[in-house]
Amino acid sequence: MHNATTTPIPTHTDLHIAGRPAPAADGSRFPVHDPATGAAIAEVADAGVDDALRAVDAAYEAADRWAATPPRTRSELLCKAFDLMKNQGEELAHLITAESGKALPDARAEVAYAAEFFRWYAEEAVRATGSLTTAPSGGHHILVRHQPVGVCVLVTPWNFPAAMATRKIAPALAAGCTVVLKPASDTPLTALYVATLLEEAGVPPGVVNVVPARRSGTVVSALLHDPRVRKLSFTGSTEVGRVLLREAADRVVNVSMELGGNAPFLVFADADLDAAVEGALVAKMRNAGAACTAANRFYVQAPVAEEFGRRLAARMSALTVGPGAAPGTEVGPLINAAAVDKVDRLVWAALERGAKALTGGAHSGGAGCFYPPTVLSDIRPDDPILREELFGPVAPIVAFDSEEEAVDCANSTDMGLVSYVYTGDLARGLRLGERLESGMVGVNRGLVSDPAAPFGGIKQSGIGREGGHEGLLDYLEAKYVAVDW
Numbered sequence: 001m002h003n004a005t006t007t008p009i010p011t012h013t014d015l016h017i018a019g020r021p022a023p024a025a026d027g028s029r030f031p032v033h034d035p036a037t038g039a040a041i042a043e044v045a046d047a048g049v050d051d052a053l054r055a056v057d058a059a060y061e062a063a064d065r066w067a068a069t070p071p072r073t074r075s076e077l078l079c080k081a082f083d084l085m086k087n088q089g090e091e092l093a094h095l096i097t098a099e100s101g102k103a104l105p106d107a108r109a110e111v112a113y114a115a116e117f118f119r120w121y122a123e124e125a126v127r128a129t130g131s132l133t134t135a136p137s138g139g140h141h142i143l144v145r146h147q148p149v150g151v152c153v154l155v156t157p158w159n160f161p162a163a164m165a166t167r168k169i170a171p172a173l174a175a176g177c178t179v180v181l182k183p184a185s186d187t188p189l190t191a192l193y194v195a196t197l198l199e200e201a202g203v204p205p206g207v208v209n210v211v212p213a214r215r216s217g218t219v220v221s222a223l224l225h226d227p228r229v230r231k232l233s234f235t236g237s238t239e240v241g242r243v244l245l246r247e248a249a250d251r252v253v254n255v256s257m258e259l260g261g262n263a264p265f266l267v268f269a270d271a272d273l274d275a276a277v278e279g280a281l282v283a284k285m286r287n288a289g290a291a292c293t294a295a296n297r298f299y300v301q302a303p304v305a306e307e308f309g310r311r312l313a314a315r316m317s318a319l320t321v322g323p324g325a326a327p328g329t330e331v332g333p334l335i336n337a338a339a340v341d342k343v344d345r346l347v348w349a350a351l352e353r354g355a356k357a358l359t360g361g362a363h364s365g366g367a368g369c370f371y372p373p374t375v376l377s378d379i380r381p382d383d384p385i386l387r388e389e390l391f392g393p394v395a396p397i398v399a400f401d402s403e404e405e406a407v408d409c410a411n412s413t414d415m416g417l418v419s420y421v422y423t424g425d426l427a428r429g430l431r432l433g434e435r436l437e438s439g440m441v442g443v444n445r446g447l448v449s450d451p452a453a454p455f456g457g458i459k460q461s462g463i464g465r466e467g468g469h470e471g472l473l474d475y476l477e478a479k480y481v482a483v484d485w
Ligand code: NAD
Pocket: 155, 156, 157, 158, 159, 160, 164, 182, 183, 184, 185, 216, 217, 218, 220, 221, 235, 236, 237, 238, 240, 241, 243, 244, 257, 258, 259, 260, 261, 291, 292, 293, 389, 417, 457, 461, 462
């Protein structure tokens, strides 16, 4: 199979269970589309409940041996996976672009980020610690050790099909857990590629299983009700996260939830405005705005609001929009027509309420799921566009007067994944680092994601952390043994 630039795309299109490709038991398959053209690029096996439970069989059978594999061996396998992903990076980037639509530079950046989770957790695999202390009463000893949780179900979104998979698989494997991954049905090919790469690295069959499924509700529900499954790690929308929290409650399954965002981006009058515009571009335009960390609400202090809007619009309008794999493309299409409709509807309604489009502002029509980079000024703090996760290349700007007002606006949603602050006053940056209600804060920085740091949200943006040492702990249970001697 070939994409627009005629780079061959390897397509593993069957389920991946116990180290082997397998069709769905009922023979179902579903098409995967290139969002730039709408053309079908592959037909992927569509797992049903029986297939998902076969994947649990494989993960359960592999679990004890994998948990008992020396941490150094697990670490070396993850190192090998890191090397393979780096070496095959170009091939993988083209595959990501083909099924997610993202511009090739974004896909290359994703591969680099995704691979780093293998390297980071290769280093963490040998650092799961415990402790032995004397009880305060002196009567016994307290031995604490960390044990792998067991079989984990991983559910990932379409927008970072490689990185969201490795951000879960790497810590799970480092901790000694085995996994069943259900990728988004828009982007299953990347997850299948990652599973094959891990086995090429030497990870034993059954440790990583992948079950693409269009009937995701039924399949994930069956997985969560299997008594051998001990954990769910989900990345996706808050809406689906809520459903899965309820499902997980039946068996009190351990959960990690990486959910939606609605990031505020604060620019104070004392900020370096050029740096703020560059940071805004990174925070807004990675993945054409379809990132959970995407800046969604721009609050700019009144004396610089107009100038910031003008400069941001100039930079946004100069970006090249096109098919992800075409030379020079900086902004690819959105994932599907529904995503374009949603953005178009939100922008249109804001314009109706009096917002001004400094650039973009209307869907150009035509083939492919493209939406133009858009900057909207004159947005009121209570405008409904600020309440929705846009998931597209649109920057609404609200002017504010005081720090207090900016903090109130920033904290005024149910989401709390990430916030950004640009200021020349480091004390203010640190102060807001505490006061902003989000799991992560970027101070004079438009990119916070780092495999070495704990990524995650508060409020309705999630539960738990991925990345950093904290990400390993999410796949370990603390076991306490009381010892007399
Ligand atoms: P989504 O919630 O629609 O889907 C996520 C995954 O859940 C997919 O695999 C999907 O097939 C599956 N799914 C959908 N309905 C289900 C159901 N009823 N039961 C079980 N599984 C179901 O999200 P999406 O559109 O793929 O991704 C975009 C969302 O993900 C955005 O809200 C974004 O903010 C969020 N996201 C969050 C992070 C983070 O780290 N916090 C990272 C990336 C994306």
